[in-house]
Amino acid sequence: MSVEDVLSRGAHLLTVEVRLLWAVGILYMVAAILSLYGLITATHRSGRMPHAILGFTLILHTGVILLRIFETGRAPFQTLYESLSWFSFTSAVTYLFVSKRWRRVGLPCFFVTLIASCAIFYALLGRSPEAKPLSPPLQSWWFEWHVVVAFSSYAVFVVSSAFEATYLIAKRLLKTRDYALGLAPEELKPFRTMATKLVIFGFPMLTFGIFSGAAWANEAWGRYWGWDPKETWSLITWTVFAMYLHAQSVPRWRENVASTLNLLGFVCMIMTFLGVNWLSKLLGIPSLHAYAV
Amino acid sequence: MRRAENIKRRVYRWFSSIKTSVYLFALLVVFYFIGTIFPQGADIERYAEAGGRFVEAVRLFGFLDIFHTPLFYLVAVLLLINLSVCTWDRFQRVRKRAWRESPDVERRLSLALSYRETEELLEEFIKKQRFRLISRDEDTLTAEKGIYYRYLTLLYHAGIVLCFAGFFLTGLFVKEGLLILKQGEPTPIESQMMPEVRGWLAPEEPPQFKIQLDEFRTEYILSRKLNYPEDGLSRLAIALGWQDITYTEEERFYPKDWFSKLRILVNGSTALEKTIEVNDPLRFEGYTFYQVGFEEKLKLKINDKVFTISTGRKKNIEELGKTLIFTGFRKGTLFKPDGTVEQIRPFVTLKELKEDGTRITLGRLHLGESMEIDGKSLRFEGFEETSILSYRYDPGVGLLWYAGFFVFAVMSLRCLGRWYMLRFRIDEDEGGKTILTVAIHCRGLMADSQRVSALLNTHLERYVRR
Numbered sequence: 017m018s019v020e021d022v023l024s025r026g027a028h029l030l031t032v033e034v035r036l037l038w039a040v041g042i043l044y045m046v047a048a049i050l051s052l053y054g055l056i057t058a059t060h061r062s063g064r065m066p067h068a069i070l071g072f073t074l075i076l077h078t079g080v081i082l083l084r085i086f087e088t089g090r091a092p093f094q095t096l097y098e099s100l101s102w103f104s105f106t107s108a109v110t111y112l113f114v115s116k117r118w119r120r121v122g123l124p125c126f127f128v129t130l131i132a133s134c135a136i137f138y139a140l141l142g143r144s145p146e147a148k149p150l151s152p153p154l155q156s157w158w159f160e161w162h163v164v165v166a167f168s169s170y171a172v173f174v175v176s177s178a179f180e181a182t183y184l185i186a187k188r189l190l191k192t193r194d195y196a197l198g199l200a201p202e203e204l205k206p207f208r209t210m211a212t213k214l215v216i217f218g219f220p221m222l223t224f225g226i227f228s229g230a231a232w233a234n235e236a237w238g239r240y241w242g243w244d245p246k247e248t249w250s251l252i253t254w255t256v257f258a259m260y261l262h263a264q265s266v267p268r269w270r271e272n273v274a275s276t277l278n279l280l281g282f283v284c285m286i287m288t289f290l291g292v293n294w295l296s297k298l299l300g301i302p303s304l305h306a307y308a309v
Numbered sequence: 310m311r312r313a314e315n316i317k318r319r320v321y322r323w324f325s326s327i328k329t330s331v332y333l334f335a336l337l338v339v340f341y342f343i344g345t346i347f348p349q350g351a352d353i354e355r356y357a358e359a360g361g362r363f364v365e366a367v368r369l370f371g372f373l374d375i376f377h378t379p380l381f382y383l384v385a386v387l388l389l390i391n392l393s394v395c396t397w398d399r400f401q402r403v404r405k406r407a408w409r410e411s412p413d414v415e416r417r418l419s420l421a422l423s424y425r426e427t428e429e430l431l432e433e434f435i436k437k438q439r440f441r442l443i444s445r446d447e448d449t450l451t452a453e454k455g456i457y458y459r460y461l462t463l464l465y466h467a468g469i470v471l472c473f474a475g476f477f478l479t480g481l482f483v484k485e486g487l488l489i490l491k492q493g494e495p496t497p498i499e500s501q502m503m504p505e506v507r508g509w510l511a512p513e514e515p516p517q518f519k520i521q522l523d524e525f526r527t528e529y530i531l532s533r534k535l536n537y538p539e540d541g542l543s544r545l546a547i548a549l550g551w552q553d554i555t556y557t558e559e560e561r562f563y564p565k566d567w568f569s570k571l572r573i574l575v576n577g578s579t580a581l582e583k584t585i586e587v588n589d590p591l592r593f594e595g596y597t598f599y600q601v602g603f604e605e606k607l608k609l610k611i612n613d614k615v616f617t618i619s620t621g622r623k624k625n626i627e628e629l630g631k632t633l634i635f636t637g638f639r640k641g642t643l644f645k646p647d648g649t650v651e652q653i654r655p656f657v658t659l660k661e662l663k664e665d666g667t668r669i670t671l672g673r674l675h676l677g678e679s680m681e682i683d684g685k686s687l688r689f690e691g692f693e694e695t696s697i698l699s700y701r702y703d704p705g706v707g708l709l710w711y712a713g714f715f716v717f718a719v720m721s722l723r724c725l726g727r728w729y730m731l732r733f734r735i736d737e738d739e740g741g742k743t744i745l746t747v748a749i750h751c752r753g754l755m756a757d758s759q760r761v762s763a764l765l766n767t768h769l770e771r772y773v774r775r
Contacts, residue, residue, distance in 0.1 A: 027535070027554045031547065038548035141544055145554075146535040149563040152587035213754055220721040227713045235588050238599035238699045239485070240706065243376050245345040252341045259334045265327050 029087050034145055036080045037101065041136035043073040044104065044129045051126035055197065066125050070112055077105050088147040093163040094154060095146075100139035102164075103289070104132035106171035114175060114210060121198040121207070123185065127178035138290075158232030166225030166250070170285050172218030173257070177282035179211035180275050211278060212264065219257055226250055249288040256281040324391050325398040333388045340381050347372040389473050396466045403459045410730070412748035413758040419774040420743045427735050427743045434768045438761075440731060448736065454729040458752040461723035468719060471712035478705030483508040488698045489604070490522035495574050498596065498700060511702070516594060518580065521572045525603060525696045527641035528565040529653065533557060562639050562653075569600055569696040585698075595702050602697040605638050607657060608690040615690065623662055629682055632662040633671075638692070640676075657689065727756040731765075742774065 047066040054066065081101065084092040092098045111128040118124070139145075153159075182197060187204060189196035199207055229247070234240040241247065260277040263269040323329055348356070351373050357364045363372075371378040420427055431450055435442055440452035484507055486500025498515045499505070507513070533556040538544055546552045566586050573581040573593050583591045591598045605620045611628050618624050620638040625631075640655035655676040660668045674680045679688040734746040747765060751758045 027556050030535075031554045034554065035548055035550070140548075141541045144535065144537050146537060149530040149532060149565065152564055152566050155566070156588045216724045217754055220717060220724050223720060224717050227717055230713075231710065234706065235590065236599070237601060238590065238597060238701045240709070243344055243349055248341050248345045252338055252345075255334050255338050255341070259331050259338075262327050262331050262334070266331070269328075269331075 029083065030145060030147070033080055033083045033087065034140070036076065036083070037136060037140060037145075040073055040077045040080060041133050041140060043069055043076065044108070044133035044136060047073065048126050048129040048133060051122040051129060054122040055126065064119065066122070066129065067112070067115070067119055070108060070125070070129060074105070074108055074112065077101075077108070081105060084147075090150060091160045091164065093160070093167065094150060095143065095148070097139045097143035097145050099163065099167060099289075100135045100143070103167050103170060104135040106168050107135075107174045108132050110171050110175045110214075111178070114214065118198070118207065118210070121182060123182040123197050124175065124178035127181065128175055131174055153236040156232050156235060158228050158235060162225060162228040162232050165221050165228065169218040169221035169225055170289060172214050172221065173253075173282055173285050176211045176214035176218065177279055179207065179214065180278040183208045183211060184275055212274075215257055215260060215278060215281075219254075219261060222250075222254055222257065226254055246288065249284065249291070253281060253284040253288050256284050321394065321398075324394040326391075327395070329391050330388070330395065333384060333391055336384045337388065340375055340384065343372055344375045347375070349374060349376070389470070392466060392473075393470055396463055396470065399459065399463055399466075403457070403463060410750045412732070412750050414747075414749040414762050416747045416762070418745045418747065418769065419738065420745055420769065420772045421774050422743055422772050423741050424735055424737050424743055427745060430769065430772070431733050431735075431745075434765060435731070437768075438764060440729070448734055450731075450733040450735075452731045452733075455727045455753070455756075456722070458723055458726075458728045461719050461726070465716045465719040465723060468712050468716035472709055472716065475705040475707075475709030475712055478708060479508065479703050480705075481508045481510045482702070482704050484511045484700075484702040486700055487601070488520065488598075488700060490520065490569070490571075490696045490698060492522050492525065492694070495519040495521045500700075502697075516596060517575065518594065519574045520598065520698075521574055522569055522696050523572055523582075524568075524570040524584075525694055526568050527603070527639075528567075529562040529639060529641060529643050530565045531643055531645045532561045532563055534559040534561055562637070562643070565644060567600055567603055567696075569698065571598065595704065597701050597703075599699045599701070600696070601699045604695050604697060606693045606695075607635055607638065608692060609635075610688040610690050611685060617693075620657065626687075629685060629687075631682070634660040634662055634668065636660060640692075655692065659687075724753065725755055726753045728752045729756060729758075729761055731761070745769075 047069040050066040050069065081092055084098065084101075088094075093102055107128055111124065115121075115124065182199075183204065186197045186199045186207075190199070190201050190204065194200070226247075229250070230240040233242070256277055260274055260281055263274040263277055266273075347367060353364070353368050353373055356367065356373060361367065367373060370380070375381060422430065428450070432442070434440075435450070435452045438454070440454045442450065443453050444451040484505060486498075486505040487502040488496060488498070489501050490496055497519050536555045536557045538547070538552075543552065547554060568584050568586050570584045571582070571591055572579050573591075581591070581593055585591045585598065585600050587600050590600070606617050607620060608615060608617050610616075611626060614628065616624070618635055621634075621636055623632055623634045626633055635657050637658040638655070639653050639657075641653055643651050643653045645651070656673045659671040659674055659680065661671055662668055671682065672680065674687065674689045676689050676691070679686045681687075728751060730750040732748040732750070734748075736744040736746070738744050747762075749758045749761050749765075751761070
């Protein structure tokens with residue numbers, strides 16, 4: 017095979033890309049298993065390995081995304097296959113960035129890498145990697161920003177909910193112990209603050225995601241809001257996180273109510289991302305977003 | 310009188326409460342959820358016929374049009390009142406700075422300096438670190454850096470109120486419909502395929518101008534179908550290197566773009582000309598025209614009998630005793646993977662629909678050519694093309710965009726930006742020394758109270774008594 021053949025954007029590059037993505041999915045899963053092992057054996061040293069693997073996987077994953085950009089000649093977010101890959105990439109990057117102070121706390125690493133690997137395997141086993149040309153409505157500046165910002169906010173919320181869930185479990189365990197899940201009682205508050213900070217960071221991004229989606233719909237179809245199920249679910253997610261941020265201002269709701277809302281926001285986000293298409297198909301609800309499947 | 314005052318105060322307190330906002334948000338989430346479960350805009354009779362559940366409840370509560378029910382409007386209006394009252398209430402308090410901020414860092418230091426010297430040293434620090442001195446009481450200095458975050462919070466909440474105003478204007482004055490344009494025919498702005506969606510105060514008369522289609526063209530990209538297995542095991546085999554992904558020889562024409570060359574006519578003379586495409590509409594006198602699609606009608610001939618059919622439709626051809634489907638009509642410009650561009654010889658793909666529902670591809674029929682089917686000749690005589698536009702008149706959308714962008718920008722500044730407030734209390738100690746109490750407040754993801762504390766430490770280090 018000549019160099020021209022390889023670079024002719026044919027199936028050879030796609031085969032390489034798909035195989036590399038399999039490797040990425042497997043490595044995320046290995047990081048998740050090692051995090052779990054660290055949790056079970058409660059050895060701090062075992063916490064370093066998942067982070068090292070995660071760092072290496074991210075380098076590989078960056079390569080896969082760059083390869084995809086080279087193959088398609090556009091930003092890699094058009095299909096659900098591409099979006100899932102981007103979602104797991106941004107989740108892992110966000111986690112690695114914010115977890116510097118909390119390397120010995122293995123549970124958030126387990127949650128994030130598990131979700132990242134599940135997203136990759138769903139992309140590989142459930143979707144097609146075919147790189148179709150962009151359909152006319154997707155050829156918009158708003159589209160790229162809408163998807164990249166919305167999915168980045170989802171990634172931030174995934175990491176936030178992983179921290180929140182760890183906080184809730186550790187808080188319960190610390191009632192009977194002096195040390196749980198790599199956390200001492202006095203570390204609980206700053207650990208939980210990280211979950212709140214992530215929501216504060218992700219919320220304006222989600223706001224822009226919805227705003228840019230409306231602007232794009234207005235330019236493409238002449239209607240900025242159509243109560244389409246995907247639009248509505250993104251609004252549900254936004255509203256739940258708005259409730260979370262407001263609950264932080266009410267002293268009695270700052271603890272359990274706010275934590276529950278953060279986790280509920282995560283569920284709604286998953287519904288926006290994957291559930292809407294499934295729900296729309298199941299109930300026969302027409303959705304403009306169906307083309308993204 | 311006292312009772313009325315009491316009620317007024319209670320109502321104000323209820324509307325200015327954050328708890329009320331959370332309850333109203335929760336109610337809205339319930340409405341949104343219902344809206345994603347039940348098909349919006351569907352007819353209740355058809356819903357019942359299709360085996361829909363809870364028909365009576367659906368009819369009673371208007372679940373098939375939940376976002377236009379009085380209950381939904383009521384909750385939305387209550388939220389708007391809550392938002393406005395909250396914003397006003399906070400504005401009053403922010404103006405007076407009537408908040409008790411709990412400090413992020415609080416420290417007490419004993420300094421080997423006199424009251425005056427301590428004051429000078431702190432002023433020097435405030436100046437050096439570019440803080441603003443905002444108040445100086447008898448024994449307290451207060452300095453600030455960055456935009457006071459509560460102003461930003463107020464501003465973006467006010468921006469959300471403006472967004473609501475935009476929605477309200479849309480609800481009052483919006484006009485929306487679909488137009489089918491044939492080449493060369495001036496068409497009035499009256500919805501053709503669906504009844505015009507009209508706001509409560511939108512004028513009923515169409516505008517004085519007309520629109521005309523001068524040319525319609527399409528562009529396609531040539532690609533091949535990917536041979537990618539559906540089952541997980543075969544996909545795993547690709548991962549393990551036992552199989553490769555390949556492209557089939559089957560050609561596919563993916564739409565690249567559609568263009569309509571339009572002309573706006575006022576009293577018969579041209580006022581504006583523009584070629585529009587998807588994502589690039591035409592705007593004139595508050596109306597916006599969007600390219601949403603196109604339709605082709607094919608003219609075919611069999612045994613000297615001519616018939617017309619829309620693309621994608623099936624037709625029982627009596628002469629053949631078969632049901633045919635005419636799909637994938639293609640004409641216009643074709644962009645090939647090798648970078649070359651060519652004009653497509655117009656063609657339609659013919660499929661035979663069998664009784665068991667299976668479709669058998671018979672082949673491509675080009676314009677001006679015939680296809681032999683069971684010894685009979687089917688000829689493609691011609692086609693007629695129409696461009697489908699949607700139009701919208703919406704005076705609320707401009708306000709919504711400006712307010713929405715403002716909300717996003719201010720919210721980002723509030724969340725990411727830095728705000729610090731330093732409060733120094735100086736108390737004289739015995740022997741001409743001073744006790745300094747430092748309170749550091751900060752907000753925003755970029756703010757770092759420990760850093761400011763460390764800088765202050767360095768500044769005071771020489772004078773601190775251990």
